[in-house]
Amino acid sequence: MNMREYCEKDLGRVISIADDAWHPIRQMSRKVLGDSIADILNPAGDAKSKGLQVKAQIESGQYGIAVCEHENILVGFIIWRIEGLVGEICNNAALPDAGLKGIGQMMYRYVFEQFRKAGVKVAQVTTGLDWAHAPARRAYERAGFKKHLDSITYYMEFE
Numbered sequence: 001m002n003m004r005e006y007c008e009k010d011l012g013r014v015i016s017i018a019d020d021a022w023h024p025i026r027q028m029s030r031k032v033l034g035d036s037i038a039d040i041l042n043p044a045g046d047a048k049s050k051g052l053q054v055k056a057q058i059e060s061g062q063y064g065i066a067v068c069e070h071e072n073i074l075v076g077f078i079i080w081r082i083e084g085l086v087g088e089i090c091n092n093a094a095l096p097d098a099g100l101k102g103i104g105q106m107m108y109r110y111v112f113e114q115f116r117k118a119g120v121k122v123a124q125v126t127t128g129l130d131w132a133h134a135p136a137r138r139a140y141e142r143a144g145f146k147k148h149l150d151s152i153t154y155y156m157e158f159e
Helices: 008-021 023-033 035-041 049-060 103-117 131-143
Strands: 002-005 064-070 073-083 086-094 122-125
Touching (some): 002 103, 008 023, 008 049, 008 073, 008 086, 023 035, 049 086, 064 103, 073 103, 086 103
Antiparallel strands (some): 064 073
């Protein structure tokens, strides 16, 4: 496996990986929040909403983006940003059915190196506390994230 900078030809594959990787999260969100809230939060539908969010991040030009390849096949992507001394890992995912170990850790090491080169002193990442985000939490902990603040997001529907 190897890491490289994102290029425009990667967009379709990155969108596809994002949509596939977030599928269980979208299912969980819909079950917890209900159809009406889920439809408002993800107007493009559960199957395409994350890919469109990732596309918007990429097209904004405000983020660093890299991809992970295995035998010339794109199997993961990672998006990050740096603000002062803080580097934030944003959307990132590995192809769910790639059957490869270590994609996430390779991507995190790559971004940590970008952070170090930029003089970043603190890295952060945000993820959910629900069962659908459990694999992400484990991956971040393996990468070295130890300190965290718990958070909750409430929703209220208006008629």
